[in-house]
Amino acid sequence: MTAPVALDHPAAPVVGRPSRDGGQSDAARRILAAAGPRFYAEGIRAVSADVVMADAHVTKATFYRHFPTKDDLVVAYLTTVAAAERAAVAAWREHLAPAEVLTTYADQLTAQACGDGFRGCPFLNAVAEYPDPHHPVRRVADEHRTWLRTTAAELLAALGVPDADQAAVxxxxxxxxxxxxxxxxxxxxxxxxxxxxxxxxxxxxxxGPVG
Known part of the structure; x- marks a missing residue:
């Protein structure tokens, strides 16, 4: 739930310039597939657009046609990761009780945190690299952080927690x-x-009393 996900995840949005049928273009797919793992493993600012172009085997013209700036690519990367996490939680909420959703999230989180290649939360990493709260990259990260708290509050409220917002924090x-x-x-x-x-x-x- 926290590591970069493949662009072909069912919940992934179309990024870059769409194909003629409105779907995901192959070039933009390759660019994001090349950039995502590097952004996560090496840090966003440490990875240049030229490195991504070389890894994706695209020209500068192709790259900038899909992503006018590197920041646009970073936004696409974080948006894709966020979409996959939100889709997973939404699917759990359809079939599991609120308490089970919370424990399932915890189980998935700990499995990833102890896995190979884990480099922390990509959204917290982005917040650390983009301190300006008005920057497009920072806004995507902050929006997902808000979604985390809001979703947790909804689940807690369903469990009968009076101050669900505080407990969600x-x-x-x-x-x-x-x-x-x-x-x-x-x-x-x-x-x-x-x-x-x-x-x-x-x-x-x-x-009530706490025993």
């Missing part, structure tokens, strides 16, 4: 911390710790 903080703690921590310990901390937030937020 706490759960997202736990999410962010788990990504940092994943380095050097085995998956079982990380998963157990995240679930226990998350349950503690929910239990202490519910009305």
């Amino acid at each position: 706490q759960l997202v903080m736990l999410r962010d911390g788990a990504m940092l703690a994943g380095t050097g921590v085995d998956g079982v310990t990380l998963a157990r710790s995240l679930l226990e901390a998350g349950r503690a937030v929910v239990v202490r937020s519910l009305p």
Whole structure:
């Protein structure tokens, strides 16, 4: 849910200039497929447009026809990752109870945080590289962060948590911390710790005495 996803994910939006039938063009697909892993592994600002062009085997004219600036490509990259994560959560919400959605998210998160090639949350990484809150890249990252809190609040409200917004902030903080703690921590310990901390937030937020 946090690592870059393939452009052919069912939820992926069309990026770059569409093909004649309105679908995803092959050139833009190759550009994003080349850029995404590099942005995630090396840092967005560290990867030049020229490197992406070489990896994607496209000319400058082709690159800039689809992405007038590198920032447009970064926005497409983050939008694609966000779309996949939102689609996954939406699918869980259709079939699982609110508590199960939260635990499923935690399970997926810890599995990725302990996996090879994990480099943290791509949206937090983008926030660190783009401090200007008005920058297009930063806006995409902030919008997804807002979606995380809003979705968590909706699930918590369904569980009967009165101040769901406040509890949602706490759960997202736990999410962010788990990504940092994943380095050097085995998956079982990380998963157990995240679930226990998350349950503690929910239990202490519910009305009535805490036992």
